[in-house]
Amino acid sequence: MKISFLHIWLLFLSVGLSNCDGEIGGGESGIVNNAGTVDRIDPRVDALVPIGANIQKLAGGFAFTEGPVWDQRNNQLYFSDLRSNAIHTWNDEAGLGTYLQPVFEGDAGHPSVGSNGLNMDSQGRLLLMEHGNRVVSRIESDGSRTVLVDQYRGMRLNSPNDSAWHSNGWLYFTDPPYGLALQENDPARELEYNGIYRLSPEGEIQLLESDQTRPNGIAFSPDQQTLYVANSDGAEKVWYAYDVMNDGTISNPRIFYDVNDQDTVGAADGMKVDVSGNIFATGPGGVWIFSPEGDHLGTIRPEEVPANVAWGDDGSTLYMTARTGLYRIRLNTRGNIL
Numbered sequence: 001m002k003i004s005f006l007h008i009w010l011l012f013l014s015v016g017l018s019n020c021d022g023e024i025g026g027g028e029s030g031i032v033n034n035a036g037t038v039d040r041i042d043p044r045v046d047a048l049v050p051i052g053a054n055i056q057k058l059a060g061g062f063a064f065t066e067g068p069v070w071d072q073r074n075n076q077l078y079f080s081d082l083r084s085n086a087i088h089t090w091n092d093e094a095g096l097g098t099y100l101q102p103v104f105e106g107d108a109g110h111p112s113v114g115s116n117g118l119n120m121d122s123q124g125r126l127l128l129m130e131h132g133n134r135v136v137s138r139i140e141s142d143g144s145r146t147v148l149v150d151q152y153r154g155m156r157l158n159s160p161n162d163s164a165w166h167s168n169g170w171l172y173f174t175d176p177p178y179g180l181a182l183q184e185n186d187p188a189r190e191l192e193y194n195g196i197y198r199l200s201p202e203g204e205i206q207l208l209e210s211d212q213t214r215p216n217g218i219a220f221s222p223d224q225q226t227l228y229v230a231n232s233d234g235a236e237k238v239w240y241a242y243d244v245m246n247d248g249t250i251s252n253p254r255i256f257y258d259v260n261d262q263d264t265v266g267a268a269d270g271m272k273v274d275v276s277g278n279i280f281a282t283g284p285g286g287v288w289i290f291s292p293e294g295d296h297l298g299t300i301r302p303e304e305v306p307a308n309v310a311w312g313d314d315g316s317t318l319y320m321t322a323r324t325g326l327y328r329i330r331l332n333t334r335g336n337i338l
Contacts, residue, residue: 028061029096036302045298065321067117068310085114104132110181117162129160131179155190174215217270230268270308302327311335
């Protein structure tokens, strides 16, 4: 068969179009393999992260990604683009999509106005930690939004950041000032501290801790006897551990791990815990992997510094929101998905 220049040009054009990144909701889709490395510090990490594990970049071009959560009913990931005021979705079949934009309507005087941490409840409804609106909210089945809590003792929350469920139905969440333009010095700030709270199924809010400077990521150990809370203050980059009492309150605060000696970009931020109690915590330069005893086993380093993580798929995929991108890595361990 005689092949003309036109045939060659059409073939080139079709291949180029099939491989280009699609612009969807402010991001760019297109999987890139080997988009990062793994530091193996302790041999025990090999049981958690496969040798030759492939870090995949799933999408990019966002402003600042945060707060991923897996929706097992719809087999997709939700994640926030905090500074573009949007919530996006990802799955292998449909790729990238936009679920909600804008999250916040109005002018807060700064860009970090969207949702931060996301979560799912037992009925499959999406929960939002909202910066601009300064609330914890829930998306109902009809698409409407219900405010679950917006104040403590008559004073507005700072800007709810991240959350974790206890099996008794209480939602534990952190409330640093990142959603306020001037943070602690913002005239709109009403509380004098950055708290750790819990919210009952009936809507009762209880302050658990007010001494952390910048409480951020939050997660329970598998037996729920320990609560881990990241402190993302650049001057105090640590993860705290608390004992969880029988009544659900917390006590005995102690430093679980200190990274103040690190000068790499990133602070203690979002985290998840696997079924064996190992902690996967975003921190300087990547996702730090800790044993339950507090030993640093290794670090997953995508091409961009991550701010949060989520278990997804069958529970053995770790999704990572990292600055302008969305990444994932398949592990030998797994976490529980609600």
